[in-house]
Amino acid sequence: MARIVVIDYGMGNLSSVCNALAAAGATPLRTRHPEELATADAIILPGVGAFAAGMENLRAGGFLPALREAVLEQGKPFLGICLGMQLLADSGSEHGHSAGLGLIPGRVERLAPPPDGDFRLPHIGWNDLAIRRHDGLYADLPDGENFYFVHSYVFVADDPGVVSSTCEHGVEFTASLEAGNISAVQFHPEKSHRAGLKLLSNWLSRVGKA
Amino acid sequence: MLKKRLIPVLLLQNGQLVRSEKFTLHQVIGNPIHEVERFNHWSVDELIYLDISRDDHYDLRRDDKKVRGLSSSLEILTEVSKTCFMPLTWGGRIRSLEQMQAIFAAGADKITLNTQAWREPALITEAARRYGSQAVVVSIDARRHPDGRLEVCVEGGREATGMAPEDWARKVEALGAGEILLQSIDRDGTARGYDLDLIQRVAAATRIPVIALGGVGDFMHYAKGIEAGASAVAAANLWHFKELADRGGKRALARAGVAVRM
Numbered sequence: 427m428a429r430i431v432v433i434d435y436g437m438g439n440l441s442s443v444c445n446a447l448a449a450a451g452a453t454p455l456r457t458r459h460p461e462e463l464a465t466a467d468a469i470i471l472p473g474v475g476a477f478a479a480g481m482e483n484l485r486a487g488g489f490l491p492a493l494r495e496a497v498l499e500q501g502k503p504f505l506g507i508c509l510g511m512q513l514l515a516d517s518g519s520e521h522g523h524s525a526g527l528g529l530i531p532g533r534v535e536r537l538a539p540p541p542d543g544d545f546r547l548p549h550i551g552w553n554d555l556a557i558r559r560h561d562g563l564y565a566d567l568p569d570g571e572n573f574y575f576v577h578s579y580v581f582v583a584d585d586p587g588v589v590s591s592t593c594e595h596g597v598e599f600t601a602s603l604e605a606g607n608i609s610a611v612q613f614h615p616e617k618s619h620r621a622g623l624k625l626l627s628n629w630l631s632r633v634g635k636a
Numbered sequence: 637m638l639k640k641r642l643i644p645v646l647l648l649q650n651g652q653l654v655r656s657e658k659f660t661l662h663q664v665i666g667n668p669i670h671e672v673e674r675f676n677h678w679s680v681d682e683l684i685y686l687d688i689s690r691d692d693h694y695d696l697r698r699d700d701k702k703v704r705g706l707s708s709s710l711e712i713l714t715e716v717s718k719t720c721f722m723p724l725t726w727g728g729r730i731r732s733l734e735q736m737q738a739i740f741a742a743g744a745d746k747i748t749l750n751t752q753a754w755r756e757p758a759l760i761t762e763a764a765r766r767y768g769s770q771a772v773v774v775s776i777d778a779r780r781h782p783d784g785r786l787e788v789c790v791e792g793g794r795e796a797t798g799m800a801p802e803d804w805a806r807k808v809e810a811l812g813a814g815e816i817l818l819q820s821i822d823r824d825g826t827a828r829g830y831d832l833d834l835i836q837r838v839a840a841a842t843r844i845p846v847i848a849l850g851g852v853g854d855f856m857h858y859a860k861g862i863e864a865g866a867s868a869v870a871a872a873n874l875w876h877f878k879e880l881a882d883r884g885g886k887r888a889l890a891r892a893g894v895a896v897r898m
Contacts, residue, residue: 436772438745438767438768438771439739439740439741439743439744439745441714441717441741441742441743442717442721442743442745445717445718445721445743446721447718449721472704474745474767474770474771475766475767475768475771477765479765487675511766521765525671544865545638545844546842546843546844546845546867547843547844548769548770548814548815548844548845549638550770550814550815550845551639551641551681551682551845551867551868552639552641552681552897553637553639554637555637563891572639572897574682574722574723575638576723576745576770576771577748577770578769578770578814594637595638614723614745614763616721617721617723617745618681618721618722619720619721619722620679622721623721636677
């Protein structure tokens with residue numbers, strides 16, 4: 427059985443992610459120890475909260491070099507969820523500028539819907555995706571499927587080619603990234619009922635093949 | 637397009653599910669875990685739990701006691717989050733960041749503060765800094781006086797604050813709240829529909845989502861709440877006494893032209 431390691435760096439609700447992975451057929455291992463990444467078959471970085479605090483916790487937990495090694499050099503399948511997606515960027519602007527993991531070129535900025543419409547922030551609730559790639563995370567999921575979002579910041583990728591779905595809240599923004607072994611979603615599959623479980627099992631089936 | 641949410645609110649009192657009327661009358665209606673299984677099966681948009689137990693007397697000098705007071709209800713949350721893959725908000729009797737930590741660890745995505753936000757507004761900011769604004773909901777309970785004036789009340793409606801709901805809403809947004817759960821005390825359990833003027837005032841005063849609660853007795857009431865400016869419409873009692881409460885509510889919203897997730 428594949429060793430799916432969920433990084434516990436003190437940023438939010440890990441139980442839901444682990445429960446959903448279990449329901450999708452995996453046996454996740456949550457860890458605070460960066461050395462566990464060395465023996466992992468695949469890695470999940472979940473998380474909610476502020477960008478700067480997330481980076482600080484990863485640094486303090488000793489995860490920065492281990493993540494770089496496992497994801498960039500060894501090419502292990504990686505899934506970032508919500509803050510775990512945003513941290514992949516070069517930089518974030520939440521509570522001041524801070525450097526990110528720099529695993530996918532881009533930056534994280536506050537969502538800026540037009541002020542004249544009733545687009546409230548945070549962007550909380552179910553929203554539908556425009557899916558650009560159906561061969562990975564979204565296999566057998568229809569265009570327009572709804573997922574649960576809760577965030578105020580969004581990932582702006584330098585290379586639009588890595589964006590595998592978008593969503594709209596007054597402005598279009600990146601809902602997911604798929605670039606080689608790295609996948610990431612802005613929404614919460616673990617909170618998106620059946621569609622979310624399907625997405626997780628799609629990702630897990632790729633892990634099996636990696 | 638972001639959908640308007642339809643949310644069941646579960647009221648817990650000493651480990652039992654209860655229905656409530658005007659914040660004073662409470663009647664046991666069932667087992668909290670069985671009810672949730674039904675909501676999960678229906679694939680509802682989101683769930684809000686409010687623990688309205690009052691038996692625990694809080695001694696503010698003893699942190700250990702505060703955490704223990706929550707533990708029996710948190711067991712329910714832990715159990716529920718094993719099989720429910722939907723967003724969960726937890727509120728009631730939250731006084732500290734340590735309690736929030738325990739609630740998030742048990743599987744909640746958001747916490748909601750009410751009385752303690754009023755007593756210690758800095759707690760809103762501290763919670764938002766630590767967990768992000770999106771995880772911090774402030775509940776506002778409003779009472780309408782016979783002269784029509786609205787006033788925020790805390791301590792389960794028993795203590796008046798002298799503040800208008802729209803002013804308090806503006807303030808909690810500035811302090812870092814990510815969402816407002818707005819409840820009308822007078823409409824609670826009456827089935828007369830939302831206090832639409834209250835929703836309008838608070839929605840117009842803020843830029844964060846407002847969840848309307850209190851008074852729904854008919855599926856048609858939901859769309860009125862959305863028209864008044866709510867981003868989500870919630871109800872408690874109705875979910876236990878109407879057949880197909882999710883489907884019926886969603887259909888009524890869709891018929892009124894509101895975008896919902898079916």
